[in-house]
Every structure is written in structure tokens, then in C-alpha cells.
Amino acid sequence: MHLSRLYTLKCGAKNWASVKHFGDEPLNNLLGSLLFMAVVSSPAAANMPEGNSELGMQKAYTCQFCHGATGISPRDDYPNMNGQNAEYLFDAMMAYKEGNRDGAMGRLMKQQMSVLNTQDMADIATYYAEQSR
Numbered sequence: 001m002h003l004s005r006l007y008t009l010k011c012g013a014k015n016w017a018s019v020k021h022f023g024d025e026p027l028n029n030l031l032g033s034l035l036f037m038a039v040v041s042s043p044a045a046a047n048m049p050e051g052n053s054e055l056g057m058q059k060a061y062t063c064q065f066c067h068g069a070t071g072i073s074p075r076d077d078y079p080n081m082n083g084q085n086a087e088y089l090f091d092a093m094m095a096y097k098e099g100n101r102d103g104a105m106g107r108l109m110k111q112q113m114s115v116l117n118t119q120d121m122a123d124i125a126t127y128y129a130e131q132s133r
């Protein structure tokens with residue numbers, strides 16, 4: 001999960017708590033927290049540059065050993081990526097790169113992401129998103 005999303009969830013929870021405790025204007029508080037969540041969560045998706053799937057296919061060369069050439073993983077414990085939302089894939093890659101998805105497999109992916117820039121990740125995300133399920 002991308003850091004800004006985590007942050008949004010936390011702030012959302014905080015606002016919910018205040019709806020409970022200081023309930024004189026619950027609707028305003030609720031609208032405020034929804035607005036706040038919308039504002040804070042939009043940059044993650046907006047950060048994704050337009051991807052080029054032709055280039056993405058070439059750049060995904062090293063990924064296919066684990067994720068398959070068209071995003072269908074040869075192993076049950078590695079995730080499929082075919083037909084997934086491009087922005088989701090992009091956010092996931094950013095999260096690995098920034099160390100926000102942890103665990104042994106997360107560190108493995110962080111290593112994979114270390115050689116990719118933002119445009120590479122957008123291209124690859126676009127390529128896998130376009131593959132049929």
C-alpha cells in the first residue's frame with residue numbers, strides 16, 4: 001500500500017472518531033473527512049505518467065520469470081498481473097521501491113524496482129493491465 005493511502009486511512013479513522021465524540025455536526029464532519037480523503041488520496045494516482053505498453057513489454061523482460069510474459073505467474077505464490085488496474089500496479093511498484101511493502105518478498109520486489117524509474121513502472125503497469133485475464 002502506498003504511503004499516502006495509509007496516511008489517508010489513518011486520517012479518515014481520526015475524523016470518524018471525532019464524529020463519534022463531538023457529534024453536534026456529524027454530517028459536516030463526515031463531509032469534511034470525505035473531502036479530505038479525496039484530496040489526500042488523489043496524488044497517488046495522479047503521479048502515474050501515461051504508460052506505453054509497447055515499451056512496457058520490453059521493460060518487463062526480467063519480470064516474466066516470476067510474473068509470466070503476459071502477467072500469468074507460473075507459480076501459485078507469485079501474484080498474477082494480467083488485466084489488473086494499471087494504477088494499482090503502479091502504486092504497488094512505488095510502494096516496493098519506497099520500502100512501504102515489507103516482508104521477505106517485499107524486499108525481493110524492492111530490489112527488482114531499484115533499476116526502474118517512474119516512467120518504466122508506468123509503462124510496465126500499462127502493459128500488464130492490457131493483458132487479458
Ligand code: HEC
Nearest residue numbers: 062063065066077078079089092093101105106109112124
Ligand atoms: C524473483 C521473482 C520476481 C521477479 C523477478 C519480479 N517479481 Fe514482482 N513479485 C514477486 C513476488 C513474490 C511478489 C509478491 C510480494 C509480496 O508478498 O508483497 C511480487 C509482487 C509484485 C507486484 C504486486 C502485485 C499485487 O497484486 O499486489 C507487482 C506490481 C510486481 N511484483 C511487479 C513486478 C515487476 C514490474 C517486475 C519486473 C521489473 C517484477 N515484479 C519482478 C516476485 C517477483
